[in-house]
Amino acid sequence: MISKLTPKNTRSIADYVKEIKETNRLRSGSTLDHPFPTITISREFGCGGYPLAEELVKRLSTKDQKWLLYSRELILDIAKETDLNLELFNESAKSGGSKLFQDLQELLGVAPSDFTRYKLLAQNVRIIGDQGNAVILGAGASILAQKETHFFNVRITGSFNFRVSRVARKLGISRYEAEKMVAEKTDERLEFIQSFSKHDISDPGLYHMVLRNDHFETEHMADLIIEGMKKMNLI
Template sequence: MDKGTLDKVASNTDLSNEILRNLGEKNSFLDEMMSTIFTDWTSDNDYYQMLCKQIVPFAKGGNVIIIGVGASVLTQKMPNCHNFRLIAPMEFKIQRISRLHGISEEEAERLIIRKQKQRNAFIKGFLNRDVTDPSLYDAMFNNAKCSVDQIADMICYRVLSGEIKG
């Protein structure tokens, strides 16, 4: 989710932005073990449940873009929720991240691999789904084959076409 949405979720709950940003990075076995031993321990799963209770009303309210946090799974059956995935070949990602962050291509590749593993583990761990499953998305766009403007136009067309899901 973007910073504004994170801020709003954090203000609606007792969750800090730091907790929300780092969700899913703890060792899940140890985290769950701690939550069974200590009654006041809040596991990542507990935090994620609190986050979901905030995300779903955002989605139902409409006019919001939710990025990540399993939104494509959480909003799958909701009417007027559209789920999109951006993909690209690794070489494209490496060059883009290297340029954007001013880092070497080797650093960019390590960063991409680490972040993708975290995303995959997050969705698998919390929602038992595969982030690469195309059935989670209404459409997928290849960044290497379409410009940002083209992708935005296609998303707008899809959203504004009036087709109601759910």
Template sequence: MAVKLLTPSAEQRMKAYHELSHRAKTLVKGAPQKPTITLSREFGCEAFPVGEELVKLLERMTDEVWILVDKSLLDEVAKEKNISEDIIRSLGQKPRWLDDMFATLSPKWKSDRDYYQFLVEQVVSIATAGNAVFVGLGAAIITQHMKNCHHFRLIADQNFKVQSMARRMNLSKQDAELLVVEQQKERNRVIRKLLDADERDPRYYHLIFNNGKVKNQKIVQSIADYVVK
């Protein structure tokens, strides 16, 4: 059986993940917590590039290790824990009754809710350890009441999002426009289904940036200055 090797960057992120997970388990009650940042975005905004640059800047500013956490990282963690890839890929897509039926028929079945419960536990654990930047995952909602967490959101006009996706994914404008519309609808639906929330609500966030009007570098610097006092 072929073994899928992680890219060097993914290996580094997995190492940081395990270090932070260990730190979360060994935190002394009442000890000061390190900050965690969540980046929510409209589909097509450049949250991942912002997150990558933010981690680099925060490491320089704090002289500490930071980790960028997104679905691809937690998918790798889920594989470590033997959660089916099919479940990971289909998160939020199957009707709830189908999950319930399979759960009844087989105790080995892992449902969407099983995976999402795992995901929420990982988000909370990493956020508790701190020095983490989350991209998506509903992390702003999941960690809303954690005092060490700072929440930011990227929005933009449709033209910026379409052009960004066309450039980054080498798509035609027409295909990029369809992708932006459909993926945003799907994201809203999954967040509503799994968290019973609307991540577009501005009250979740400390600051909201217009990604089409504010350059990524300025967003990165503004977030870092806000969080690192």
């Protein structure tokens, strides 16, 4: 059922790794004085994070520079592909792999050996984000990006009633079922982050922009995000 809210990836993991390496090659030859930007989107369950991420990828992609969307589920799938993950990490290590782990330890508030369940997820979030031209949906990416100036962190919120109505409509379930699902999934997301991080994912201080989904349509939120990134000279 949840796949209707966050569609399952249909491309192979190898395709994504190839795209990341190509982006890295383009970045290496770029004359920009800063890395390619990355957008992280954190959202309350029931908000339209995936449609927004798709809209941003569509608008920001050009013939020469393609943007990619990475959901938490996709990043976990990449993390499970041990050989490909090692290949990605080796690419990252050329530009400071040891610093990556130091940053993760500081940001997560625990030693790497203490967050085995999240180590590959966190590692891949940072590796993908460091390549740039990426929209990362969920996975606590905004927390992992706190020290990076080329990340633009967005939080999408909505009233309980808005989120329940949207879930009921999208999944074709009763309001009672939707209320139960929204409450449970909201708690699960908070627990996921709090189980390995010293941060509260709902803290507005983690984000460059916080948007109310019940006040703005997908296209309007994309407008605001792109304008905000322009103001910060990220695009």
